[in-house]
Amino acid sequence: MNALVADGVVTGYGKQEIVHGISLAAEAGKITCIFGPNGCGKSTLLKAVAGALPVWNGDVTLGSEKISNLPVHEVVRQGLVLMPQGGGVFPRLSVMENLRMGGYAIADRRLVETRIESLIDQYPSLARRRKNTAGSLSGGEQAMLALARALVSEPRFILLDEPSAGLSPAMVIETLERIKVLTARGIGILMVEQNIREAMPIADRLYILAAGEKRFEGTPGDVRDDRQLMDIYMGGAS
Structure with a gap:
């Protein structure tokens, strides 16, 4: 099974435990959303899954490989990449230089350039501004x-950490x-989002966290109404 699985992940910063044994699974070709109030550990969990924070306890596996x-x-x-909140572009580097940073783990530079040229054709506004600095682009760009x-x-x-943050409604x-x-x-997507109303229609599965713990997992169809969703979202009983 081609899946990304976090099993009982515990992590945090320094000596402060933020994520308390969370388990979840995301499937290839599906969108899995993580919701929850600010400070509940959503971004911390993503960083641990991506290797940007140590996993203190538990495991992360991608397919049959342990990656924690x-x-x-x-x-x-x-085969796992993290797009941090705000995108994390390098504002003083050009569009092309930013794209090359995406291939830093690939030894074959010609392959990187070939992939970039193929990708940039799919984004006409980026193709037109390939020599411009990333900082000069609009938020949507x-x-x-x-x-x-x-x-x-x-x-x-x-892994996407609030990809709609700071964008206009149209760009969201x-x-x-x-x-x-x-x-x-x-491609499988594991996405943290605060924009619940816009993200729910595209989600195949969802998890709701509160206080560093998993409070709910299921499909959008398992959520009866906004009242139930917000009760779980704000840390109430599932």
Whole structure:
């Protein structure tokens, strides 16, 4: 089974435990959303899955391979990339230089350039501004650049940390539509989102966290109404 699985993951910062034994699974070609109030451990969990934070206890596996506590570049080579909140573009680097950063774990530079040229053709606004600095792009264009950069390594799974943050309502819809299209390529998406109303229609499965623990898992159809969702979201009983 081509799946990304976190099993009883415990992690945090320094000596402060933030995530208390969370388990979840994301399937290839599906969108799995993580919801929850600010400070509940959503982003911390993603960082641990991606190798940016150590897993203190539990395991993370991608397919049949254990990837917990591997160096980030090894996690990328295994087929998993993280797009941090705000996209994490390098504002002083050009569009093309940012895209090349997405291929840093690939030894064959010609392959990287070939992939970039193929990708940039799918983003006409980026193609027109390939020599411009990323900092000069609009928020929506920066989101596109971050997503395109994540695709350079041809990942099996992409972790997205609030991809709609700071975007206009129109760009939120466009960004989520682009994310949905990726699943047709077989790419699995594990996405943290605060924009519940826009993310729910594209989600195949969802998890709700509160206080560093999992409070709910299921499909959007398992949520009866907004009242139940918000009660769980704010830390009430599932």
